Amino acid sequence: MLNIFKSKKEFNQDFDLDMNNIPNHIAIIMDGNGRWAKEQNLPRSMGHRAGVETIRRILKEATRLGVKNLTLYAFSTENWARPKDEVGTLMKLLVTYLKKELKECHENGVRMNVLGDTSKLPKECQNALEEALETTRNNTKINLNFALNYGGRNEIVRAIKLINSDIKNGKLNEEDINEALVEKYLYTKGIPDPDLIIRPSGEQRLSNFLLWQCAYSEFWYSDINWPDFKEKDLRKAIADYQNRDRRFGKVK
Numbered sequence: 438m439l440n441i442f443k444s445k446k447e448f449n450q451d452f453d454l455d456m457n458n459i460p461n462h463i464a465i466i467m468d469g470n471g472r473w474a475k476e477q478n479l480p481r482s483m484g485h486r487a488g489v490e491t492i493r494r495i496l497k498e499a500t501r502l503g504v505k506n507l508t509l510y511a512f513s514t515e516n517w518a519r520p521k522d523e524v525g526t527l528m529k530l531l532v533t534y535l536k537k538e539l540k541e542c543h544e545n546g547v548r549m550n551v552l553g554d555t556s557k558l559p560k561e562c563q564n565a566l567e568e569a570l571e572t573t574r575n576n577t578k579i580n581l582n583f584a585l586n587y588g589g590r591n592e593i594v595r596a597i598k599l600i601n602s603d604i605k606n607g608k609l610n611e612e613d614i615n616e617a618l619v620e621k622y623l624y625t626k627g628i629p630d631p632d633l634i635i636r637p638s639g640e641q642r643l644s645n646f647l648l649w650q651c652a653y654s655e656f657w658y659s660d661i662n663w664p665d666f667k668e669k670d671l672r673k674a675i676a677d678y679q680n681r682d683r684r685f686g687k688v689k
């Protein structure tokens with residue numbers, strides 16, 4: 438049987454990756470589903486469906502490469518303004534994905550997590566998420582974070598409110614507020630900041646994604662629409678990341 442761990446070098450030879458410098462946390466803005474569908478004269482829903490297939494492939498590849506945290510921007514606080522049927526399609530796809538993939542994800546050590554306010558999602562999504570999170574809670578191979586009903590500004594406002602309320606009820610003093618404390622009030626509490634943020638489809642903006650956490654993230658853009666994003670594109674993004682000089686504001 439082929440041992441993918443023994444064959445790592447062979448698998449990665451297209452970009453000669455340094456396996457000791459794989460980004461710990463990769464976050465992806467999965468963009469371009471609609472344009473992909475339009476290009477093929479298909480309804481937008483088919484683009485999202487194809488986008489889910491990409492999630493399956495990229496999760497597997499990220500796991501194989503040893504990425505420890507993968508965050509996917511699946512539904513923003515602004516996406517509610519899309520046509521009702523598109524919102525419905527996205528919610529249904531989420532439920533189907535969770536039901537179909539949970540077993541395999543669990544068997545492969547994937548721990549699922551959500552960033553965002555899930556209380557506004559349809560009950561069916563909440564239930565599927567609850568089951569997925571509970572089933573996978575002790576897994577340690579990779580954390581798969583779905584940003585759902587997520588907005589970076591909303592997350593920061595929420596943190597301010599929570600901190601304020603803890604000051605009022607005596608759990609905190611104003612002097613306790615610092616960057617490390619704020620981090621504890623974010624949806625990403627305990628998750629390291631993304632090392633690499635990937636946005637396919639040609640757009641070069643952040644769209645309210647991980648505003649606090651991206652302070653020192655490396656950005657990688659590509660013209661490929663998300664449904665066409667392949668394993669080799671992830672490896673290319675990582676190879677480019679490995680050639681960056683991360684100084685974190687310091688001098689070498």
Ligand code: FPP
Nearest residue numbers: 467468469470471472488489511530531534
């Ligand atoms: C952006 O493409 C994509 C989204 C807003 C949704 C991403 C969601 C999925 C890939 C599926 C969700 C399912 C799971 C399992 C999380 P766009 O529609 O903005 O594309 P466009 O800019 O080309 O129109």
